[in-house]
Amino acid sequence: MDLTSRAAALDTEHRDTDLRHLFRLPPGVYLDGNSLGALPAAVPGAVHEVVDRHWGQDLIASWNRHGWWSAPQRVGDRIGRLVGAAPGQVVVGDTTSVALFQAVSAALTLRPDRRAIVIDPASFPTDLYVVAGLAELTGHHVVTASPDGIPALLDSRSDVAVVVASHVDFRTGRLWDLPTVTRAAHRAGAITVWDLSHSAGAVPVELDRHEVDLAVGCGYKYLNGGPGAPAFTYVGHRHQAGYVPAIRAWHGHAEPFAMEPTHRFADDVARARGGTPPMLSLLALEAALGVFDGLDIDDVRRRSSSLTGFLIEALDELAPEVEVVTPRDPEARGSHVSVAHPQAYGMSQALIARGVTGDFRAPDLLRLGVGAPYLTHRDVLHAVRQLRAVLDGGEAEALDGPRRTVT
Numbered sequence: 001m002d003l004t005s006r007a008a009a010l011d012t013e014h015r016d017t018d019l020r021h022l023f024r025l026p027p028g029v030y031l032d033g034n035s036l037g038a039l040p041a042a043v044p045g046a047v048h049e050v051v052d053r054h055w056g057q058d059l060i061a062s063w064n065r066h067g068w069w070s071a072p073q074r075v076g077d078r079i080g081r082l083v084g085a086a087p088g089q090v091v092v093g094d095t096t097s098v099a100l101f102q103a104v105s106a107a108l109t110l111r112p113d114r115r116a117i118v119i120d121p122a123s124f125p126t127d128l129y130v131v132a133g134l135a136e137l138t139g140h141h142v143v144t145a146s147p148d149g150i151p152a153l154l155d156s157r158s159d160v161a162v163v164v165a166s167h168v169d170f171r172t173g174r175l176w177d178l179p180t181v182t183r184a185a186h187r188a189g190a191i192t193v194w195d196l197s198h199s200a201g202a203v204p205v206e207l208d209r210h211e212v213d214l215a216v217g218c219g220y221k222y223l224n225g226g227p228g229a230p231a232f233t234y235v236g237h238r239h240q241a242g243y244v245p246a247i248r249a250w251h252g253h254a255e256p257f258a259m260e261p262t263h264r265f266a267d268d269v270a271r272a273r274g275g276t277p278p279m280l281s282l283l284a285l286e287a288a289l290g291v292f293d294g295l296d297i298d299d300v301r302r303r304s305s306s307l308t309g310f311l312i313e314a315l316d317e318l319a320p321e322v323e324v325v326t327p328r329d330p331e332a333r334g335s336h337v338s339v340a341h342p343q344a345y346g347m348s349q350a351l352i353a354r355g356v357t358g359d360f361r362a363p364d365l366l367r368l369g370v371g372a373p374y375l376t377h378r379d380v381l382h383a384v385r386q387l388r389a390v391l392d393g394g395e396a397e398a399l400d401g402p403r404r405t406v407t
């Protein structure tokens, strides 16, 4: 079957999970949902309601009347469903960077006698920066290891307090073996902090089932929460009593309105709350999560695997000169496909000019993110055909100038 017929057949096969009607999509093909998810159609009205009625009319009463106070945990539970966390273990607020700082600092206090933090050197830079800064502050040392090397590393040393790893590599799209790394960490007596930024809303995680200790993740990628949407933090039930993050803010206090001079942690996951959350963004994220109502994360994953698999197939057939660096095994990849090419930057720019938005990651990667609910196999094929045209026309070379734009 040729690619056109295959795309049509696959779209028919996966029509149940085609949720394009729940989004507002601009013309063209958007392959950057792993950087900023598309706009769910319910969000503008929800934000308008929050601004106009909650803020504009009910003002301070909204904390109770419109559930502002409970929102970090309410929205947390909705994300929890997508990452395999039973209710009462996820809160939303702050950026991923701050959430990670908090989670790792708390993990260190859970292992006070140990002096090392292990992190994947290929982590998203902010994760590396946060861990380096925290280690400087506390006097811990940082050891780097790729997730597939972490089990062996842990078997060889007993001073590791915390293992910090990303479930999906933001460059290559490689999906790491979370259960194996988590088990190895526990054998070695270490705490795991997983960054789920590139898996939440795209890949099943099963945090409870795999007894992950702590996790954080981003709200504006596959969860489609909008620019700057707050991040989430998972604190497994068994760690909640001992969860002591470095920044103790008043919303995490046992009695926030007692206004006591000394901090006392709430005795549930509320202790992971920070200061006043960005309410407009938080409630935009809540509205965005409606896209997943009635959907199982396994349904999203099935669609995503089919789309990324077909994307690789089309690249192999139509653009064999680019090198697919994302694993071909669907079990070992997240929801984006990266290709390496010396003119990847020019390619990304030429594609944007043709209405196909992916992104460039230094030094030579073109990333094609698949927000499965709003993309079709036809979209994917169209994007690869545009890439073929870019290559045939020498458009990438012409645009491969100074790399100023970082999207």
Ligand SMILES: *Cc1c(COP(=O)(O)O)cnc(C)c1O
Pocket (backbone or CB within 6 Å): 095, 096, 097, 098, 123, 124, 126, 127, 166, 170, 195, 197, 198, 218, 231
């Ligand atoms: C996107 C992303 C972040 C973003 O951090 P912010 O502080 O929310 O900007 C952090 N970590 C990973 C792995 C990411 O992919």
